[in-house]
Amino acid sequence: MEFTKPIFVLILLFLARAAESWTGEIHGRVVCDVCGDSSVGPEDHPLEGAEVAVLCITKSGEVLNYQAFTNSKGIYKVAETMPESDRWDSCVTRPMSSFHAHCARRGNAYSGVKFTYSKPSGSFHVVKTFLYRPASSPAYCM
Template structure:
């Protein structure tokens, strides 16, 4: 809870500083979820669970061509978030989100189709983009999955 409060305060302060300098600011957010597909059946069921502490990288190119690299970790709900406030002229143009690692000892193999997601970011300030879930699987599915 404190992280969210601190993050919102930081965004607000940056927004205020930019506005005082006459620069029109823009805020964007990217979020997604990381899940363990326990039975490796490519569907989310009651046996599956979110992964806490999974690492995700988000690479964005701004309208001016600058490359920004973000690192995020999932929270207890398996959700990662990347947010940025910057001048409107420097806003994100396109991004790539990709999973880096799962720190869950039983669920470490990246599932099919989870290598990364490229997307254009053309949302107005204050909106967010939801990336489809990244999926990890165990090396060997438990016997009850068979």
């Protein structure tokens, strides 16, 4: 039984350290609104490589600035693990650029989304979809 005591102590130390940390995640989508109708429909497609800025203020007052890019499904993610006392308090997320010449004009009426981050550790917050639109819509949209 002497052999299992050190392992038990190590497990307790690991769990105590894990309880002190906090993990949060923010994610959302960026889509090309082909018809410019401000809604996501079957004609629309995700924008890969679109840039999104995420700015968060922590409970301790620190300002954290993140830069994220969308994957092939148009999804971006920002995740952070930090001490519980420094966790995110409020954040603002905004689209920065599309990098797609065919769909580069911002389509949303809002330029950013501000929210309070009150999720427990290990949870995530989903931000509204950001839309970009082409300079002119195809004829089938009319």
